Amino acid sequence: MSLVSFVETPKNASHTMRQAILESLDLIGFSFRKETKNIVIKPNMCYYWDNSTGQTTDPKFVGTLIEIIREKTSSEANISIVESDASAMKCNYTFKFLGYEKIAKQYGIKLVNLSEVEAEPVKVMVRNQNFNFMVPQIIKNADLRINIPKIKYMELTKISCALKNIFGCNPYPKKFKYHSRLSETIVALNNILKFDLCIVDGIIVSGIQPRKLGLVMAGQDPVAIDAAASQIAGINPNSVRHIMLAASEGIGSPYYIPKGMNPHHFERKYPKKRLKHKLMTRGYKLIQFLGLENQLEY
Amino acid sequence: MKKVNLGLIGLGYIGKVHLKNCLKLEQANLVAVSDISKKALKLADKTGIKKTFTDYHSLLKEPNIDAVIISLPTHLHAACAISAAEKGKHVFLEKPLARNSEEGKKIISAVRKNNIKLMVGYPFRFASAFHDLKRKMESGMLGEVQIAHAINVSTGPFFHRGQSGIPRPVPKWWFKKELTGGGALADLGSHMINLTRWFFGEVSSIKAYLGHRFNFDFEDHAICVADFSSGTKAIIDVGWFSQILTLGIELFGTVAHASAYHSSSSRILTAVQLLLGKTPKIYMPHRLELQHFLYCIKEDLQPSSNGDDALKDLEAIKQAYENQIQLQ
Numbered sequence: 001m002s003l004v005s006f007v008e009t010p011k012n013a014s015h016t017m018r019q020a021i022l023e024s025l026d027l028i029g030f031s032f033r034k035e036t037k038n039i040v041i042k043p044n045m046c047y048y049w050d051n052s053t054g055q056t057t058d059p060k061f062v063g064t065l066i067e068i069i070r071e072k073t074s075s076e077a078n079i080s081i082v083e084s085d086a087s088a089m090k091c092n093y094t095f096k097f098l099g100y101e102k103i104a105k106q107y108g109i110k111l112v113n114l115s116e117v118e119a120e121p122v123k124v125m126v127r128n129q130n131f132n133f134m135v136p137q138i139i140k141n142a143d144l145r146i147n148i149p150k151i152k153y154m155e156l157t158k159i160s161c162a163l164k165n166i167f168g169c170n171p172y173p174k175k176f177k178y179h180s181r182l183s184e185t186i187v188a189l190n191n192i193l194k195f196d197l198c199i200v201d202g203i204i205v206s207g208i209q210p211r212k213l214g215l216v217m218a219g220q221d222p223v224a225i226d227a228a229a230s231q232i233a234g235i236n237p238n239s240v241r242h243i244m245l246a247a248s249e250g251i252g253s254p255y256y257i258p259k260g261m262n263p264h265h266f267e268r269k270y271p272k273k274r275l276k277h278k279l280m281t282r283g284y285k286l287i288q289f290l291g292l293e294n295q296l297e298y
Numbered sequence: 299m300k301k302v303n304l305g306l307i308g309l310g311y312i313g314k315v316h317l318k319n320c321l322k323l324e325q326a327n328l329v330a331v332s333d334i335s336k337k338a339l340k341l342a343d344k345t346g347i348k349k350t351f352t353d354y355h356s357l358l359k360e361p362n363i364d365a366v367i368i369s370l371p372t373h374l375h376a377a378c379a380i381s382a383a384e385k386g387k388h389v390f391l392e393k394p395l396a397r398n399s400e401e402g403k404k405i406i407s408a409v410r411k412n413n414i415k416l417m418v419g420y421p422f423r424f425a426s427a428f429h430d431l432k433r434k435m436e437s438g439m440l441g442e443v444q445i446a447h448a449i450n451v452s453t454g455p456f457f458h459r460g461q462s463g464i465p466r467p468v469p470k471w472w473f474k475k476e477l478t479g480g481g482a483l484a485d486l487g488s489h490m491i492n493l494t495r496w497f498f499g500e501v502s503s504i505k506a507y508l509g510h511r512f513n514f515d516f517e518d519h520a521i522c523v524a525d526f527s528s529g530t531k532a533i534i535d536v537g538w539f540s541q542i543l544t545l546g547i548e549l550f551g552t553v554a555h556a557s558a559y560h561s562s563s564s565r566i567l568t569a570v571q572l573l574l575g576k577t578p579k580i581y582m583p584h585r586l587e588l589q590h591f592l593y594c595i596k597e598d599l600q601p602s603s604n605g606d607d608a609l610k611d612l613e614a615i616k617q618a619y620e621n622q623i624q625l626q
Contacts, residue, residue: 047465048456050512053541088465093473097512280565287573296572298318298581 002221002252003028004228005259006266008214009203017064017216021199024218027259030197032072032144039069039079040142042195044150044165045094046086054206057148059099061201065148066107073144079107080138084114085173091115112138114171124188126249129181131188134171145195147222151215151229152206153273155281156182158240161229162198162222163251166190183242190222190251198225207233207271215266223252232263234272302592305330305363305387307354307378309338310469312392312419312584313369319585320367321345322577325592332357354378358385365415365595367588368392371469372484373477376401379416383408388415390591394488394615395608397479402612406605417591417601418608420492421583422545422560424590431547431558432497440551446532447548448494450486454518454538473514481516483508484615486536491524492603492611493547494534498526500610506618507625511539522618543580 005027009020025031043057051058066079081100085091091113095101104111119134139145149165156179157164166189167175167182178185202215215232219225223246227237237243237254247254273281287293304326306316313333320328330349331342339350351357358366358381365388368378375396382389389409395402395418409416422428435443455472471477478484483506495501504524508517519537526532546559562568562580571578577585594601603611 048468048512049541086465088467090468090470093468096514099513101513283566283569287569292573295575296569298315298572298578 002219002224002256003259004217004219004221004224004256006228006261006263007216008261008265009216010214017061017203018068020216021061021065021068021218023260024199024216028218028220030218030220032069034073036073036077036144038142039073039077039144039146040139041065041079041081041146041148042083042165042169043081043100043148043201044168045083045089045091045098045100046168047089048094048097050098051201051204052210054204054210055150055152056098057150057201058203059103061203062100062148063103063107065146065199066103066109070107079109080112081109082112082114082136082138082169084168084171086168087174087176114138114169115173117171119171122192124192126184126188126191127245129184129188131185133189133192135192136169136171139169139193144197145193147195147198148201149198150206151200151202151233153208153233155284157186157242159226159230159233159235161200162225163187163190163242163246166193166195166222169193183245186242187245187249187251190246191249195222196220198222200225200229202232202266205233205270208273208277209271211269211271213266213269219256221252221256223247223254224256227254228256228258228263232266232270234267234270302326302595303329303362303364305332305357305360305366306342306369307332307357307366308369308392309333309335309342310369310371311466313338314341315581315584316367316369316588317342317345319577319581319588322585323588323592325589325596329363330357330360355381358382358387363387365390365591371471371477372397372479373471376405379405380408383412383414383416386412386414388591388595390417390419390588392419393492393608393611394418394479394484395605395612397477399609399612399616402605402609406609409605415591415595415601416605417587417594418603418605419584419587420489420603420608421587422489422493423496423602424583424586425560426582427558427560428493428547431549431556434556435497435549435551439554440549440556441553443498443528443530443549443551445550446494446498446530447535448490448532448546449535450490450545451519451535451537451540452486452543452545453541454482454485456538475516478516480615480619481508481514481520482518482536482538483520483522483618486538487520487522487534487615487618488611490534490536491522491614492608494524494526494532495607495610495614496602497547497549498528498530498532500527501525501614501617502527503621504614504618505621505623507623508619509537520618521623523623524614
């Protein structure tokens, strides 16, 4: 079984973030290799909302991790923060909007729009469904890939964390087209883009509203991370299609050994859906089923 | 009674609101729509609009169109409004009038030369909550209003798509100050300056603090301090940083204080209204402003707000940009 660490950082300050990140890595026994040359970091930048909303990774969190990486590896290692354009979001604006341009300047790292870099075609099959993706060379050639997702609710997949964040590594910008088979797409991408480490920025999470949860969670198995994230958000991982599908495809295991704090401590604080929200979600799904969702736009 | 034949130019976010409202107006026929996007025009096709154009000049050549609604990006306002005026069409133009007062004056000159009506879309003058508040103020029950606080904080152009919560694309022009004429102050500030002028008279002086939370060269929030001809002093707060809309005015008089907010109904009620084909509360002022425009055409009246009125908003915004308050 995989290890997943749970660490609490009481204040949103760089030094406590640093301690929390280091402790979360120690607990899973992860150590950086000195000879690492090319490092790719994938935060969550889903839209033009900053980290105060709980929907995007805090650039300060990424900056703190970069400081740690610089100390533990060669100071000359190439570090790139990667993201791709999406149906509603243009990466080049997001880098600026969310404060990543400042981080890049401060730490001398690159910001890479995956929709604009060299990529090679790869075919993959999940549950008898064929997918053709372009895999960015920068991810393929990296010798350390780090995923820094958020924990948040998402209507289409119930929960978004480590596995869903890799959806943003697909350079194709019109991602809306994958929404009809999103779980399969997420699993297909995780099949071909294996990340070595996942550190969840759960300092502010997005449930039914944002909440300062102060959680740093680390692991090397994205399925275990997602199972833990689901439990914290009050969702049974067995009911999350992409988690179960990823497990059946051998990407990882939903069973894990918790290290550090008890995950229930965070589960109690997570702003979970109540009956009203669940009924509203059901109502919206019914409207979708009846093909009336366009009528909800004015 | 003869109906007014309308043409709609631009089917972006607010253009779609106008499209739906036009279809509900008893005093008008929406006869043609134009937009550069064929995908957007398909939406108009579905509603039964007979004529669609990808070039607004073609729409303006239609002889049976009496008036046009222009809901294009701000940098296109002047060229389109002037062309419409030259073709003798009455113009309903989305706010702000233009990117700057120079462009605004050119529009007004074309409107006067061609003797047509120009209304600039400031819907919150038609919100019932603000009407009631103004009536209360004018009745004297608040005494003299010494201080006011007007606020319009929302997502700005960075908003989610209706009920589903899926992010909506932001058109590129919103990121270019030279195309918008400014940031949140030009966008939301124009609404609130127009609204406070309606309450308190002309702006005598105005200063602004401009904030840049999101690291762009345009401001994403602003705090203005304005002095009005009535003697009222107002703080006007605008911002693009919040996921929730707060739009309101608070009045502090020598006798009493009062406030009014324009807001959405609950999500459930809004969804029910939409499914029943009704205008949701949040867009009712947009419908009422079009009714007012049509009434002014029929009765040969000056609309609220007309070109001169909207030019004063632009000049106040210019003054606010020029008189910046530094907080650090």
